[in-house]
Amino acid sequence: MSKIEVTPGMFSKLESKPTLKTPITLLLSALVVIAFFGFLGKPGDVSFVWSDKREAIQLPAFTVNSMLFCTVVGVVLLLIAAFSIYRSVHAKKTPVWLIAIFGFGVMMALLGWLATGAVQGVQMIFILSNTLVLAIPLILGGMAGVMSERVGVVNIAIEGQLLTGAFVSAVVGTMTGNLYVGMVAAMVAAGVLSMVLASLAIKYLVEQIIIGVLLNVLVIGITNFLHSAWLDNDSSHLNYPGTFDKIALPLLSDIPVLGQVLFNNRITVYLMFIIVPVLWFILFRTKLGLRARAVGEHPLAADTVGINVAKTRFWWVTLGGMVAGLGGAALTIGNVGSFGREMSAGQGFIALAVVILGRWQPIYVTLAALLFGFTIILRVWANQVSPGIPVDFITMVPYLVTLVAVAGFAGKVRPPAASGQPYIKG
Amino acid sequence: MSAKKVKLESPAQEDKATSVLREIMAGDPVRIALSVLLGFFIGAIFMVVFNEDVVSSWSEFGADPNYALSTVWWTVQDGYGALFTGSVFNLQADTFFEGIRPLTETLRFAAPLIMAGLGVALTFRVGLFNIGATGQIMMGLAGATFVSTRVHLPMIIHMMVAVLAAVLCAMVWGIIVGILKSRTGAHEVIVTIMLNYVATSFFTYLLREPNLLLEANGGGTPKSDNPDDTAKLGALLGPEFNLHFGLIFAVISVFAYWWLMERSTFGFRFKMVGHNASAARAAGIKVENTFVWALAISAAFAGLAAANQGLSVDGGLTPSIEAGIGFDAITVALLGGSRAGGVVMAGLLFGAFKAGSATMQVAGVSPEVLGVVKALIVLFIAAPPIIRAFYRLPKPSIKVIESAQKAKAAKVVK
Numbered sequence: 048m049s050k051i052e053v054t055p056g057m058f059s060k061l062e063s064k065p066t067l068k069t070p071i072t073l074l075l076s077a078l079v080v081i082a083f084f085g086f087l088g089k090p091g092d093v094s095f096v097w098s099d100k101r102e103a104i105q106l107p108a109f110t111v112n113s114m115l116f117c118t119v120v121g122v123v124l125l126l127i128a129a130f131s132i133y134r135s136v137h138a139k140k141t142p143v144w145l146i147a148i149f150g151f152g153v154m155m156a157l158l159g160w161l162a163t164g165a166v167q168g169v170q171m172i173f174i175l176s177n178t179l180v181l182a183i184p185l186i187l188g189g190m191a192g193v194m195s196e197r198v199g200v201v202n203i204a205i206e207g208q209l210l211t212g213a214f215v216s217a218v219v220g221t222m223t224g225n226l227y228v229g230m231v232a233a234m235v236a237a238g239v240l241s242m243v244l245a246s247l248a249i250k251y252l253v254e255q256i257i258i259g260v261l262l263n264v265l266v267i268g269i270t271n272f273l274h275s276a277w278l279d280n281d282s283s284h285l286n287y288p289g290t291f292d293k294i295a296l297p298l299l300s301d302i303p304v305l306g307q308v309l310f311n312n313r314i315t316v317y318l319m320f321i322i323v324p325v326l327w328f329i330l331f332r333t334k335l336g337l338r339a340r341a342v343g344e345h346p347l348a349a350d351t352v353g354i355n356v357a358k359t360r361f362w363w364v365t366l367g368g369m370v371a372g373l374g375g376a377a378l379t380i381g382n383v384g385s386f387g388r389e390m391s392a393g394q395g396f397i398a399l400a401v402v403i404l405g406r407w408q409p410i411y412v413t414l415a416a417l418l419f420g421f422t423i424i425l426r427v428w429a430n431q432v433s434p435g436i437p438v439d440f441i442t443m444v445p446y447l448v449t450l451v452a453v454a455g456f457a458g459k460v461r462p463p464a465a466s467g468q469p470y471i472k473g
Numbered sequence: 474m475s476a477k478k479v480k481l482e483s484p485a486q487e488d489k490a491t492s493v494l495r496e497i498m499a500g501d502p503v504r505i506a507l508s509v510l511l512g513f514f515i516g517a518i519f520m521v522v523f524n525e526d527v528v529s530s531w532s533e534f535g536a537d538p539n540y541a542l543s544t545v546w547w548t549v550q551d552g553y554g555a556l557f558t559g560s561v562f563n564l565q566a567d568t569f570f571e572g573i574r575p576l577t578e579t580l581r582f583a584a585p586l587i588m589a590g591l592g593v594a595l596t597f598r599v600g601l602f603n604i605g606a607t608g609q610i611m612m613g614l615a616g617a618t619f620v621s622t623r624v625h626l627p628m629i630i631h632m633m634v635a636v637l638a639a640v641l642c643a644m645v646w647g648i649i650v651g652i653l654k655s656r657t658g659a660h661e662v663i664v665t666i667m668l669n670y671v672a673t674s675f676f677t678y679l680l681r682e683p684n685l686l687l688e689a690n691g692g693g694t695p696k697s698d699n700p701d702d703t704a705k706l707g708a709l710l711g712p713e714f715n716l717h718f719g720l721i722f723a724v725i726s727v728f729a730y731w732w733l734m735e736r737s738t739f740g741f742r743f744k745m746v747g748h749n750a751s752a753a754r755a756a757g758i759k760v761e762n763t764f765v766w767a768l769a770i771s772a773a774f775a776g777l778a779a780a781n782q783g784l785s786v787d788g789g790l791t792p793s794i795e796a797g798i799g800f801d802a803i804t805v806a807l808l809g810g811s812r813a814g815g816v817v818m819a820g821l822l823f824g825a826f827k828a829g830s831a832t833m834q835v836a837g838v839s840p841e842v843l844g845v846v847k848a849l850i851v852l853f854i855a856a857p858p859i860i861r862a863f864y865r866l867p868k869p870s871i872k873v874i875e876s877a878q879k880a881k882a883a884k885v886v887k
Contacts, residue, residue: 251858268844276839439678446667453659
């Protein structure tokens with residue numbers, strides 16, 4: 048299981064020669080946009096609303112013919128695909144920011160197509176800010192996945208860590224009346240859960256995937272029981288934490304569109320803004336990160352140069368669990384305001400997918416998580432503006448994208464080489 | 474890490490998972506019994522600590538210690554007593570027939586768990602960690618529902634065709650995993666998680682579409698018609714009992730699984746790949762094809778579980794008919810050590826938990842405590858160090874493990 052075939056030249060430049068898979072995927076997507084949303088799209092106008100009524104600076108709504116808009120977007124996407132083909136022919140990779148722009152283009156075309164003829168138009172602020180808030184647990188869960196897989200421990204227990212964080216933050220937040228205490232307690236609880244995972248996986252060499260699945264089952268069992276046997280009896284004193292207040296950053300929050308989306312949020316969102324770049328920096332720019340990655344890629348080599356493999360793994364997994372606990376807190380005191388039965392609802396598993404889609408790199412993982420956050424809000428919003436749309440298909444899209452990514456159609460995805468392998472010091 | 478770490482496998486060995494699975498399989502009955510015991514014990518602690526009567530009686534412990542202790546006893550007795558009454562035998566029943574009704578309920582709940590559990594167990598034996606039973610059941614349900622509500626055939630034949638449709642649809646889903654795994658090297662855990670979500674959405678979509686599976690005059694909620702009577706699984710013990718023919722399928726599945734894994738060359742190949750894929754490849758076994766076959770057959774078992782669910786309902790299906798069976802199947806397979814007999818026992822235990830939930834609810838004990846018990850039991854069995862530490866059992870020495878592995882290897886070679 049989690050077999051990594053070491054092929055000759057695996058670690059050399061030659062091996063990572065870009066293929067035409069990415070450009071072809073982009074080309075096909077661009078053609079789909081032009082054909083289905085453009086030429087075969089809905090006749091009528093669509094308006095993109097860029098401002099809330101409360102904002103100081105009001106941007107005018109942008110109204111345009113839907114078919115024309117989607118065709119123009121499609122042509123731009125086609126140009127990006129062409130550029131990507133050009134890069135590949137010259138043995139260069141398509142930059143990720145370009146793929147992100149491409150994804151944004153597809154998203155805009157989809158939104159325009161859906162909201163054609165709808166009175167309220169496309170409320171960009173609503174969609175973007177909800178995308179961000181809904182993606183927070185996925186992003187932080189994804190960071191937990193990155194942190195443990197980078198040191199070679201597969202973390203299937205993200206679901207359990209999120210649920211633990213959600214539960215503990217709600218209960219402790221209510222009982223103490225201080226949400227910050229709740230947040231810290233959530234991180235500690237999820238960290239302890241990760242210590243169980245880490246010690247069983249590292250010290251006792253229990254299969255990591257099995258232990259992860261079972262910890263999920265255990266946390267689901269315990270929280271379900273406590274929810275029905277304890278919280279439900281007196282939910283106003285146990286499970287009524289409310290949410291953090293939104294903090295509008297001075298000046299920054301006055302920027303049109305972006306200000307409302309990015310800089311008028313709860314503390315959980317701001318913490319994410321800090322954690323992701325810091326984690327990226329530590330992983331790829333510091334000695335600490337280099338050591339961690341060495342442990343995940345080749346523990347024997349790391350051990351040989353004097354890095355304590357077991358200790359490194361243990362602490363990275365534990366810290367990762369704490370970050371996931373914060374993600375769980377974002378579910379309750381960062382968004383909904385109370386704990387619900389199994390409220391993580393598979394988001395920990397989506398976080399796993401996000402880790403792979405983002406290739407174990409914090410920034411890319413965040414982008415991938417935003418894609419999933421977008422589909423969650425899209426499902427809700429699509430039903431309002433355009434009833435009768437098969438929302439179930441929209442729900443499927445990110446999972447299919449992940450499948451395509453893991454199957455390597457859009458470029459080979461390589462996990463840390465020693466991910467999932469216990470290291471036995473000889 | 475300490476230097477005297479138990480070395481379970483050589484680092485070069487390709488299939489790391491199987492060593493643990495092997496240890497679980499080789500798990501001695503004593504350790505399993507201790508795990509079950511400890512699971513129930515901790516479950517009892519949960520019941521007691523979060524019981525209001527107990528908490529209030531203990532706050533006045535000094536005044537009446539006997540009462541405080543007896544509330545503890547009564548709480549546990551109420552809870553597990555209700556579990557027994559609901560899942561094994563009802564002592565208050567007037568007739569013996571009524572008395573064993575709970576047992577038949579346990580069997581009814583256990584049947585789909587056993588079938589799906591066998592499917593997951595099969596992939597464990599091949600060294601794959603397949604958690605895709607949920608998706609396979611969803612696809613099987615789609616097939617079964619289509620045949621049972623949209624196609625009209627005579628008695629028995631209709632039921633057979635519906636079961637076949639469920640099995641085939643589920644197998645398609647399993648084969649996709651197999652092909653992605655063997656052709657592209659995609660990790661089966663991720664693939665199956667994704668396919669679970671895709672299948673759930675797909676089935677919900679089918680149930681929403683009037684032309685496909687939505688019930689006649691249906692509205693916005695995804696729900697199908699009631700299956701035709703000709704397609705339903707008949708009652709096994711007469712109309713007084715809910716037990717239906719699904720149990721027969723489960724029994725056949727168990728024997729089929731046992732024969733496949735223990736007696737057939739096919740199963741021999743599966744196990745060989747599971748023990749050591751490199752060695753199997755060197756011996757001329759097409760490992761990639763074996764993965765596809767294993768996932769296809771595994772999905773067929775899940776398809777039977779789907780048929781069991783889809784063809785036994787009264788009043789239309791919703792996606793909730795899956796009832797967490799796909800996920801429980803993983804724990805059933807782990808608890809059962811991936812062997813036919815073990816899976817039957819584990820399925821019966823989990824079936825009893827499901828059957829007993831209702832009576833526990835009536836008795837005023839949250840049946841959710843069983844979820845904790847369930848998780849703990851499997852955790853203890855999957856992680857031997859915990860149970861060894863708790864009961865202070867001796868660690869198996871390196872020599873014992875090595876000789877056991879050698880004996881196993883010798884057996885395989887034979």
